[in-house]
Amino acid sequence: MTWLTLRQFRLSAIAVGALLAAVAAVLLTVGRPVVTAAGPGLTTDDSTYYYLGIVALHVFPAIIGAFWGAPLVSREVENGTHRLVWNQSVTRTRWLIAKTAVVALAAVVATGLFSLLVSWWAGPVDAIATENGPAALRIEPMIFGARGVVPIAYAVFAFALGVAMSALLRRTVPAMAVTLVLFTVFQVTALSLVRPNLLPPEQQVQQFSADDTTFYFAGTGPPLELLMPVPEHSWVLEQQTLDRAGNPVASPAWMFECLFPGGLDNPQPPGPDFRERNEACFDRLAAEGYQGRVTHQPDSRFWTLQWTETALYLALAALLTWFALHWTRRIS
Amino acid sequence: MTAMLRARGLGKKYRQRWALSDCTLEIPAGRVVGLVGPNGAGKSTLLGLAAGMTTPTTGEIEVCDGRPGSGPAQLAKVGFVSQDTPTYAGLTVAEHLRLGARLNPGWDADLARGRVERLGLDPSQRAGRLSGGQRAQLALTIGIAKRPEVLLLDEPVAALDPLARRGFLQDLMETVAEHGVGVVLSSHLITDVERVCDHLVTLVDSRVVLAGEIDDLLDTHHRLTGPRRDPATLPADQHVVTAVHTDRQTTLLVRTESPIIDPAWTVGKVSLEDLVLAYLDSPAPATPRPALEVLR
Structure with a gap:
């Protein structure tokens, strides 16, 4: 044969x-x-x-x-x-x-x-x-x-x-x-x-920080997506915002107002005020129990x-x- | 006595159509069997079932006391050359023999080489460049050289011109005589069957209508010619196959074991061709069919 x-x-x-x-x-x-x-x-x-x-x-x-x-x-x-x-x-x-x-x-x-x-x-x-x-x-x-x-x-x-x-x-x-x-x-x-x-992919859950969170706009208004820094050398499958109960949710609507009080068309000038206000927003986010979750496969x-x-x-x-x-x- | 082919209630259905139905046969070993019938009567189906290429829908079939296609040992016992005598177009004649040698433990290399030489086939020729007759010969060579107990040939001479056909059959008969192999050969040419076969199976419309040793069949069928007469008045042991009446005369083809003693009849011999044609013509007989004769 x-x-x-x-x-x-x-x-x-x-x-x-x-x-x-x-x-x-x-x-x-x-x-x-x-x-x-x-x-x-x-x-x-x-x-x-x-x-x-x-x-x-x-x-x-x-x-x-x-x-x-x-x-x-x-x-x-x-x-x-x-x-x-x-x-x-x-x-x-x-x-x-x-x-x-x-x-x-x-x-x-x-x-x-x-x-x-x-x-x-x-x-x-x-x-x-x-x-x-x-x-x-x-x-x-x-x-x-x-x-x-x-x-x-x-x-x-x-x-x-x-x-x-x-x-x-x-x-x-x-x-x-x-x-x-x-x-x-x-x-x-x-x-x-x-x-x-x-x-089963690895999950990393932590609070959002004003220092390293990036924003992603699906449109021109709320809600906005909050993205934590991703783990090094990883295949990122999903980035989510969790509420206090741990369910994936959109970021709260007030977060957009808080970060961009004048809307996107009217950006606030950077300065000490700006940073302080940002941190206040993130503190409120943490206080209300919101966290970020990254689902990934590490290298x-x-x-x-x-x-x-x-x-x-x-x-x-x-x-x-x-x-x-x-x-x-x-x-x- | 062992049978080379035994079928009981054998049937094969393709989608809505029965290609073969209720086929019961017993063919003793070592016979050369002619399988005749019109196109589409089920000849290829019966051969395919005997080779194990297809499985029956109903009933059972045994070839050399084994279920067709059941394993290497059974495959080795049966040689099958299908209608289109397939060969690998890209392989040479020598490579086909090598294929046969590699795939068959009982391969007779001398026989194969001898046949190829005798037929004048160039071993280095690709099979795709052979003529139809040469290809048929190559396929037959592979079938014979595996040294089967039974050789199944589906219309092996259909593609050949009359001269090549005669040569092919003659050559086949020599091989059969030399190696004592049983053969089932389908053909729609009764002259071919008459030349080489000693046993006959006739299929019409997927059913066996006539089967038996050719000599017996010729001995038991008679052509009776005489004054016009109703066939129903014949003795009970004379079965009418066909009846032709003119105004004053009746011609019958009857099958009977006993001699014809009625002096009103002129008794004539029947040729095999006339016999087969009579069965092909007649509607499926309601009287006990001669096919049953091979039953015990």
């Missing part, structure tokens, strides 16, 4: 291998960016490569799913060759397991190499990343999905999804399209609904989150493979 799988897989493997080689050649030719926290920032070119690398790592699993996964069963059915290969002395269950195992392994290797390559090149940039730039933290969503081991898990999942759609739809082009759509929808959903809750959890998410995607991939086997047995 392995020989046949490798023989049939040869062209697709060469195509993706060539793609990887081309990316490697470009990144090696360009060289790693020279940046320091103090010194010169990212050049325009380096910035382009940096973001292209992140985008490419997010797209790569989809390519694996659509081009390696989706044709796996359907191409045989379309060409009728399933009636040749399933009538040798190998059950179709073993046939599919052998094929998915070999190609999934190739997907792991290819994505792993790609991820390593991009992480290596972007290393200097990642090293100087802070909340305030010049690059995003590795814990933040877009970077998180393009570093570490999760791209490999995405690729295995996308591949299993492609195989399942292949066995279900039995036609290559629809299977490719459905795989791409489902994978994209799943990734977007998982990003907003799953990853923040993979581990220290990077690898825990990476492995947890990897385990989740691999479990889903196993489930999809089970479906693929089930659907393959129903093909005639």
